[in-house]
Amino acid sequence: MTQKTDTKAEKAKLAKKRAELAANGITLSELCAENEINYQAARDLLRGKAKGRRGEAHRAAVFLGLKPNPEKLAA
Numbered sequence: 001m002t003q004k005t006d007t008k009a010e011k012a013k014l015a016k017k018r019a020e021l022a023a024n025g026i027t028l029s030e031l032c033a034e035n036e037i038n039y040q041a042a043r044d045l046l047r048g049k050a051k052g053r054r055g056e057a058h059r060a061a062v063f064l065g066l067k068p069n070p071e072k073l074a075a
Contacts, residue, residue: 010048011048014045017046017064028042028043028046032060035063037056037059037060038057038059038060041056041060042060042063042064044057045066046064
């Protein structure tokens with residue numbers, strides 16, 4: 001089950017990422033296809049329906065820069 005984001009800061013971060021993609025003329029489907037990211041997971045993240053805690057949603061969140069890379073944090 002997905003959860004909506006709550007804070008204004010999270011909503012602003014998502015809006016900024018959506019605007020960044022649009023400003024660069026990149027569609028989410030193109031970005032996902034080129035980088036082997038699950039489209040639905042990325043879409044749910046950018047709409048605020050998922051938090052990216054596990055699995056494909058987490059992988060998409062790290063790729064989109066919405067979460068820090070855990071591999072870099074451990075090093």
